Amino acid sequence: MSDFGHLMIPQYLDTKQLEAFVAVISIGSMTGAAKALGKSQPVVTRLIQELEQELGFLLLHRNGPRIAPTAQGTDFYVQAELFLGGLRTISERARNIASTQARPIEIASIPAIAASIVPQALGRLSADLFPNQVHLQSIASENVVQAVVSRTADVGIASLPVDNSGVEVHWIGEVPCVAIISASDELAKRSVLTPHDLSTRxxxxxxxxxxxxxxINQAMQEHGIVPQGIIDSNATYVSMSLARAGLGIAVVESATIFGLPITGVSVIPLSFHIPFSWGVITALGRPQPPTVMSLINAIEQSAADMPGFLKQSMG
Structure with missing residues (x-):
């Protein structure tokens, strides 16, 4: 039970409180956060306590000098960091307007595309269209959509499903999933892996x-795949590292592999199809400048170089 009772969360939260909380979670201590913010430790402590009072729930577990986020604190951190990132973007755009500089382009993308297609797409832009500054966020798909809807990102790339009335989907891309297995595994020399192979690891x-x-779960059920165990991973490169260590067969999208060097593992096609799909999105009803449209086209051109790429046009 919380000691705060039933409080009314205010319509607007204090950004100084949010900055203090995000700094503490990012750095891991009140002392380090205070130093980074140029404030005293009692001030940082007070700001977070006031934030907790306004929210009506604890953000931090406190055990002397040791702190850790509560479950609610972890959830709130994601939103607070996203909000503060948007404020930083607005501030920078205001400075660019004041100095008549070309504003930066903001890209929010899932990690798979941020590490593979986006760099190559940026390389395709002509010198006259390349902005003075580019901000590329590699974030979860749900946060990509939020960034585009809130207009803190000009272009978003989110994995499907994308079902939000505030975004326009320009096109949808698809690549097949592949298997990643340690190069020392006896299956590493196979030209293709079958459902039976996946059931042995x-x-x-x-x-x-x-x-x-x-x-993936649908394909496992359809093909009767019963693996010897499961390791959940939140990123393809993590799954690849786990497979490299010989901990199993990773089933991953092939987009990340297109952009990163691969060592110590074998990349093997599957005998059955598991699609990985993503959409390129912008804010609905927002006219796009030439740089943004050129980037969207360049993303498509770079994606087309990937083996097995399929494009679905919209409209």
Missing amino acids: RLIASANPYRLRMR
């Missing part, structure tokens, strides 16, 4: 049950 797969993992 531990499965390493995306943890999010509403996106790629949902398709």
Whole structure:
């Protein structure tokens, strides 16, 4: 039970309180956060206590000098960090307007595309269209959509499903999933892996049950795959590292592999199809400048170079 009782959360929260909380979680201590913010430790402590009072729930577990976020604090941190990032973007754009500089372009993308297609797409932009500054956020799909809707991102790339009335989906791309296995595994020399092969090893797969993992689970059920165990992972490069250590077969999207060097593992096609799909999105009803439209086209051109890429046009 919380000691705060039933409080009315204010319509607007104090940004200084949010900054103090985000700094404490990011750095891991009140002392370090105070130093980073140029404030005294009692001031930082007071700001977070006031924030907790306004929210009506504890953000931190306190055990002497040791602190850790509560479950609610962890959830709140994601939103607070996203909000403060948006404020930083607004401030920078205001400075650019004041100095008549070309404003930066803001890109929010899921990690798979941020590490593979986006860098190549930026490389395709002509010098006259390349902005003075580029901000590239590699974040979860849900946060990509939020960033685009709140207009703190000009272009978003989110894994499917994307179902939000505040965004326009320009096109949808798809690549097949592949298997990643340690180069020392006896299956590493196979030209393709079958459902039976996956049933002989531990499965390493995306943890999010509403996106790629949902398709993996559907394929497992359809093909009768019963792995020897499961390791959930929140990122493809983590899944690849787990597979490299010989902990199982990772079933991952092939987009990340397109952009990163691969060592110590074998990349093997599956004998059955598991699609990984993403959408390129912008805010609905917002006219897009030439730089943004050129980037969207460049993302498509770079994606087309990936093996097995399929594009679905919208409208």
